[in-house]
Amino acid sequence: MTIRNELASLANSLWTATARPAEDFPPLGLDATADVAIVGGGFTGLSAALHLAERGVSVVLLEAEQPGWGASGRNGGQVIPGLKEDPEAIERIYGPGMGGRVNRLAAAAPDLVFDLIDKHAIACDAVRGGWLQPAHDAAGLRTQQARVEQLQARGAPVELLDRAATAQRLGTSSYLGGMLDPRGGAVHPLDYATGLAAAAARAGARLHGNSPVRSLGRSGSGWLLRTAGGSVTAGKVLLCTNGYTDGLLPRLARSVIAVRSVQVATEPLPQTLRADMLRGGLAASDTRRLLVYFRLDAAGRLLIGGRGAQGEKAIEAAQERLRRRALQLYPQLAGVRWAHHWGGYVALTEDHLPHLHEPQPGLVTGLGYNGRGVAMATAMGKVLAERAAGAEPADLDFPVTGLREVPFHALRRPIVATIAAWYAVRDRLGF
Numbered sequence: 001m002t003i004r005n006e007l008a009s010l011a012n013s014l015w016t017a018t019a020r021p022a023e024d025f026p027p028l029g030l031d032a033t034a035d036v037a038i039v040g041g042g043f044t045g046l047s048a049a050l051h052l053a054e055r056g057v058s059v060v061l062l063e064a065e066q067p068g069w070g071a072s073g074r075n076g077g078q079v080i081p082g083l084k085e086d087p088e089a090i091e092r093i094y095g096p097g098m099g100g101r102v103n104r105l106a107a108a109a110p111d112l113v114f115d116l117i118d119k120h121a122i123a124c125d126a127v128r129g130g131w132l133q134p135a136h137d138a139a140g141l142r143t144q145q146a147r148v149e150q151l152q153a154r155g156a157p158v159e160l161l162d163r164a165a166t167a168q169r170l171g172t173s174s175y176l177g178g179m180l181d182p183r184g185g186a187v188h189p190l191d192y193a194t195g196l197a198a199a200a201a202r203a204g205a206r207l208h209g210n211s212p213v214r215s216l217g218r219s220g221s222g223w224l225l226r227t228a229g230g231s232v233t234a235g236k237v238l239l240c241t242n243g244y245t246d247g248l249l250p251r252l253a254r255s256v257i258a259v260r261s262v263q264v265a266t267e268p269l270p271q272t273l274r275a276d277m278l279r280g281g282l283a284a285s286d287t288r289r290l291l292v293y294f295r296l297d298a299a300g301r302l303l304i305g306g307r308g309a310q311g312e313k314a315i316e317a318a319q320e321r322l323r324r325r326a327l328q329l330y331p332q333l334a335g336v337r338w339a340h341h342w343g344g345y346v347a348l349t350e351d352h353l354p355h356l357h358e359p360q361p362g363l364v365t366g367l368g369y370n371g372r373g374v375a376m377a378t379a380m381g382k383v384l385a386e387r388a389a390g391a392e393p394a395d396l397d398f399p400v401t402g403l404r405e406v407p408f409h410a411l412r413r414p415i416v417a418t419i420a421a422w423y424a425v426r427d428r429l430g431f
Contacts, residue, residue, distance in 0.1 A: 013342035015190035022194035037234035042072035045240030046196035047381025053203035064212035068193030074344030109375035122195030129281025131184025134175035140287030171277035239365035243345030260308035262343035
């Protein structure tokens with residue numbers, strides 16, 4: 001599979017370099033009909049296609065590049081339970097009934113990922129070694145304590161580690177403590193995406209790559225989608241474009257802010273260097289407002305990621321900051337070759353929560369995973385499939401809400417840059 005990148009600073013992806021052979025799906029070259037048309041071949045769209053096809057629903061999926069091309073194939077591969085907001089906040093926002101269902105959906109999202117991997121024999125270096133969120137300062141540790149209490153009250157098998165235990169698990173003494181959640185894990189994200197695509201195709205879904213949708217409109221009681229090579233007439237449409245949402249539905253694109261996340265990775269580390277690092281396949285992402293996330297891959301490479309930037313030089317500078325941060329965490333990496341650098345777009349929302357919208361009857365979309373897309377996008381795809389298969393909104397485990405545009409969206413880049421600079425100051429000063 002060939003993955004095209006936009007900039008040289010994003011072109012050397014670890015996942016593209018190490019991906020297993022995968023099918024390239026042909027462009028749409030005819031006029032097709034389906035019960036459901038899906039736009040977007042990332043985790044959300046592929047999960048929806050698979051779950052619908054397994055129900056016997058006729059599905060056509062249209063992807064502008066190839067499945068996994070976007071952030072689904074370019075992220076850190078961390079499978080994280082839960083949402084950005086704590087359970088009590090979720091229940092305040094949605095009410096105890098729906099809030100409880102959302103919390104349970106998000107908590108079980110890693111189970112769904114690893115169950116799909118097992119069921120469909122997806123070879124993607126899956127490891128369920130847990131997820132650790134280490135606290136970088138005293139305020140972060142207090143937040144972790146409250147979070148652990150809320151999660152434990154809801155039956156989650158989490159625990160708060162002290163400084164020594166955190167250092168023992170991570171192999172670095174840079175943190176004051178942290179929350180350990182054994183439900184988390186990691187995958188090779190591009191192999192997971194292409195594995196979902198193959199499973200969906202085997203189940204009967206028709207997948208088409210290199211088929212950007214040029215127009216979307218009503219056709220009788222259904223919808224008509226046109227590409228350069230053909231069209232799809234469908235009763236329902238699922239828009240699953242997340243951070244790559246464009247002008248096909250402009251209001252949807254203005255409801256999120258697409259922010260680039262970047263990563264770098266070393267060459268495979270000798271066992272002598274990595275013996276004490278991230279024990280047992282642990283994945284980590286810290287409590288900073290501008291957080292960093294890091295783990296070892298199946299071959300022992302350290303990969304570390306965080307917030308990116310716009311423009312070649314700025315992205316290269318962000319990637320260099322990640323390398324310096326890795327050396328602060330693990331001084332033994334001095335002199336190690338950094339072999340890969342890449343990135344992709346994350347869709348952020350104002351409330352830090354995913355959104356499920358139905359802008360028009362029969363047109364449904366789920367997006368805005370705020371950096372937790374491996375697990376949550378997979379779960380949202382299943383929810384979208386349930387809605388497309390006929391479930392009523394009240395029966396879904398995620399609320400359908402009105403589509404609201406981000407204020408001053410046209411100024412998002414300078415605003416985001418200003419907020420990021422402010423967050424960097426707060427992270428540095430600890431308030």
